[in-house]
Amino acid sequence: MLLVDVIVTILLTSGMFFMCIGAIGLLRFPDFYTRLHATGKCDTLGEGLIIVSLIIYHLFHYPGTPLMAVKLLFLIIFIFIANPTAIHAIVKAAYRRGLKPWRLGERRR
């Protein structure tokens, strides 16, 4: 097995770990704000790791088309800008509409 494939597999697995943690946080946290606190960061980092690993895979296994790797690089830059912005817009809309944050001892909602 090639060394590049080992690096790609490690990066894929770590990215998938962060995405699973984000999904579990979206299920298990008690409040809207805490749920987005979990998912907004974990999803962005997980997708970044997975797409970086695919860039390495592409540069090694498809050496004839390096512009595809540049396209993936544009995708990761766009996701790193757009995903926290979208989460911030949702949280700000909820805050302006008067959704109260969760306090310790209250019921889950």
Add this chain to the structure above:
Amino acid sequence: MISAFLGIGLLTVLTILLCSYRAVVGPGVFNRMAAVNVIGTKTVVLLVIMGYYFERPLFFDIPLLYAMLNFIGTLVFAKYLERGELCSW
């Protein structure tokens, strides 16, 4: 390597199913909208991995478009829920 892509794709589908529980059940419209946004960003990763699993890297135009449409849709829906209208003049 191809089997690694298959496993990661199936795990991504599993996380999408976990998030769709919050999209269906979750109390209030904000939880549902956040869950739909998270499902969209996971779908981008699933499309990219599918492009390598079927050995056709030309699939990459679809995730780019899907990421942009997901971002614009989430912003528009957040503005609509914040103000109650989309255009105020």
